Amino acid sequence: MNPGLIFFVILAALIGFDSALAKPSADLLIFNAHIVTMDAKHMTARATVIRGNHVVWVGDTAEAQKRFPETRAIDLHGATVLPGIIDAHTHLIELGKSLVRLNLKDIATAQEAVERVKQRISSAAPNEWILGWGWDEGKWASHYPDNQALSDVSPNNPVYLVGLHTFAAWANKRALQLAGITKDTKDPPNGRILRNEETGEPTGVLLNHAQDLVETQIPPMTLEQTKQALEVAAQECVRYGLTSVHEAKVSPIMVDAFHELIRENRLPLRVYAMLDGADPALVSQWLQHGPEIDPNHQLTIRAFKLFADGALGSRGAALLEPYSDSPQSKGTFTTSEPEVYNLTRKSLQRGFQVCTHAIGDAANRMVLDAYAHALSDVPQAHDPRLRMEHAQVLSPEDILRFAKLGIIPSMQPVHATSDMGWAEQRLGPQRVKGAYAWRSLLQTGVHLPLSSDFPGETSNPFYGIYAAITRQDPQGNPSGGWYPEQRLTLEEALRGYTVEAYAEFEEQAKGSIEPGKLADFIVISQDITSLPAKEILAIRVLKTFVGGNLVYDADANKLQPQIPSRCFNSRPLSGPLRCMRVNRKAWTHTLRFSYRGTIQTKSH
Numbered sequence: 001m002n003p004g005l006i007f008f009v010i011l012a013a014l015i016g017f018d019s020a021l022a023k024p025s026a027d028l029l030i031f032n033a034h035i036v037t038m039d040a041k042h043m044t045a046r047a048t049v050i051r052g053n054h055v056v057w058v059g060d061t062a063e064a065q066k067r068f069p070e071t072r073a074i075d076l077h078g079a080t081v082l083p084g085i086i087d088a089h090t091h092l093i094e095l096g097k098s099l100v101r102l103n104l105k106d107i108a109t110a111q112e113a114v115e116r117v118k119q120r121i122s123s124a125a126p127n128e129w130i131l132g133w134g135w136d137e138g139k140w141a142s143h144y145p146d147n148q149a150l151s152d153v154s155p156n157n158p159v160y161l162v163g164l165h166t167f168a169a170w171a172n173k174r175a176l177q178l179a180g181i182t183k184d185t186k187d188p189p190n191g192r193i194l195r196n197e198e199t200g201e202p203t204g205v206l207l208n209h210a211q212d213l214v215e216t217q218i219p220p221m222t223l224e225q226t227k228q229a230l231e232v233a234a235q236e237c238v239r240y241g242l243t244s245v246h247e248a249k250v251s252p253i254m255v256d257a258f259h260e261l262i263r264e265n266r267l268p269l270r271v272y273a274m275l276d277g278a279d280p281a282l283v284s285q286w287l288q289h290g291p292e293i294d295p296n297h298q299l300t301i302r303a304f305k306l307f308a309d310g311a312l313g314s315r316g317a318a319l320l321e322p323y324s325d326s327p328q329s330k331g332t333f334t335t336s337e338p339e340v341y342n343l344t345r346k347s348l349q350r351g352f353q354v355c356t357h358a359i360g361d362a363a364n365r366m367v368l369d370a371y372a373h374a375l376s377d378v379p380q381a382h383d384p385r386l387r388m389e390h391a392q393v394l395s396p397e398d399i400l401r402f403a404k405l406g407i408i409p410s411m412q413p414v415h416a417t418s419d420m421g422w423a424e425q426r427l428g429p430q431r432v433k434g435a436y437a438w439r440s441l442l443q444t445g446v447h448l449p450l451s452s453d454f455p456g457e458t459s460n461p462f463y464g465i466y467a468a469i470t471r472q473d474p475q476g477n478p479s480g481g482w483y484p485e486q487r488l489t490l491e492e493a494l495r496g497y498t499v500e501a502y503a504e505f506e507e508q509a510k511g512s513i514e515p516g517k518l519a520d521f522i523v524i525s526q527d528i529t530s531l532p533a534k535e536i537l538a539i540r541v542l543k544t545f546v547g548g549n550l551v552y553d554a555d556a557n558k559l560q561p562q563i564p565s566r567c568f569n570s571r572p573l574s575g576p577l578r579c580m581r582v583n584r585k586a587w588t589h590t591l592r593f594s595y596r597g598t599i600q601t602k603s604h
């Protein structure tokens with residue numbers, strides 16, 4: 001075919017000429033919008049046209065209406081549109097677990113918790129564990145309950161309720177029995193089994209590491225439970241405007257769950273999976289299999305996640321020099337340099353990316369060394385894009401190495417503002433300058449994907465954007481920002497949540513609103529480009545589209561009656577992601593009564 005004809009065929013396929021002479025057809029026209037395209041060539045537009053899963057046209061309203069007169073149209077009355085948010089480091093499974101377990105966050109008394117367990121028992125299977133979380137161990141500490149009432153309502157099903165900050169848990173007698181905890185059981189190191197003062201019998205409250213005694217008895221989640229947790233977490237994400245997540249640490253059962261959810265049309269967003277690099281069987285299976293790159297961009301598996309060290313708060317991050325507030329300690333490596341090197345070399349040979357958690361400056365240097373070594377040993381590796389998850393504390397000379405080696409620092413703005421109260425105590429006034437140093441890194445020319453690391457931090461990306469541009473907490477402290485020279489501009493922060501799809505090899509397919517890209521975009525409540533920073537926190541997502549399909553609609557959410565155990569379809573839309581939105585209150589209610597896979601959440 002000659003080049004002109006090829007061009008015409010591609011154009012016709014994209015714009016969707018039904019025949020060569022007909023007017024172009026399309027599925028959806030968005031007009032009267034303030035579209036922040038994130039396409040460097042045309043940063044704003046008023047209208048966009050979608051056909052199938054893709055954007056086919058971007059321009060102004062009058063021309064759009066002239067060119068696509070037959071197309072179903074949505075008038076946004078000036079509302080702001082952004083590309084769908086990509087959160088480059090998430091834990092959907094943990095978010096999902098917290099959402100499907102009995103939520104005790106809003107209860108005031110032990111009696112209320114017991115009531116909730118009682119309701120939950122009515123739909124539980126025999127011997128099923130009843131898991132909950134969120135009672136306030138701080139408030140209850142002056143008078144912890146015993147487990148008599150809990151055991152009365154649930155004599156046969158083990159019950160295990162973790163406190164809000166996970167320092168304490170409350171278990172019934174059946175759970176203690178399964179864990180072998182009796183009056184003769186000694187307190188484990190760093191843990192305490194609370195006991196009745198007169199009888200010496202355990203009361204059911206377990207502090208710190210004493211919780212491990214029960215937790216090791218809880219059966220792992222079934223495939224059905226894993227699917228439910230991932231699904232409910234994904235629904236939470238689209239409410240916040242996330243259209244893609246990079247899931248950090250994916251287990252074999254999660255791979256199966258993602259595959260089934262997609263087959264059953266129950267996954268409303270796109271997932272880039274980092275396989276658990278600490279699971280040798282999983283690693284060798286996937287190295288043999290090779291990457292799984294989804295032509296529909298819904299689930300791509302082409303990365304391994306490793307952990308080089310722990311966290312800064314608990315002094316587990318590996319530092320080059322001792323902690324400033326603990327001169328005995330330099331933290332700990334959790335994976336050795338040869339291990340990082342070996343997996344990286346094999347990954348480069350097989351076309352996988354490696355994403356390594358590194359917090360301390362010693363961990364970051366070790367991983368940079370291991371990556372550099374592997375890159376030089378596999379010079380034929382095509383486009384490796386190795387990643388450093390967090391890249392939190394960097395020695396000044398290592399900052400330059402990221403750009404030089406093509407390594408991507410994958411960073412979390414909210415970590416800085418959550419940690420700023422104590423980070424300098426751990427690091428001292430000199431070292432802290434290389435901590436959460438987004439701008440120092442960006443200036444060297446690296447790609448800088450941004451993320452939340454939820455559920456440790458909020459999954460609301462507007463908190464991340466706010467933290468990135470202010471380096472302040474939500475109350476505006478400290479005034480002027482914490483080490484404000486590291487602040488990003490709004491555009492840089494938005495790039496980190498959109499066009500840095502580069503970090504998952506998807507920059508050609510998503511991250512901006514332009515012809516040929518996937519129609520992943522969100523409608524938000526205010527114009528982010530003209531707001532004072534603090535008001536960014538109040539932005540709400542009104543609609544979320546993934547591949548041109550409406551997967552979340554705040555209006556419909558408001559109007560729908562709260563009927564448990566069904567998925568509310570906001571409107572019949574075609575395509576693979578139909579009806580994913582669920583009334584959240586109803587959903588929580590439903591899950592409370594049927595945790596074991598009895599809920600039908602498929603579209604209808």
Ligand SMILES: [Zn+2]
Pocket residue numbers: 089090091248453
């Ligand atoms: Zn993480």
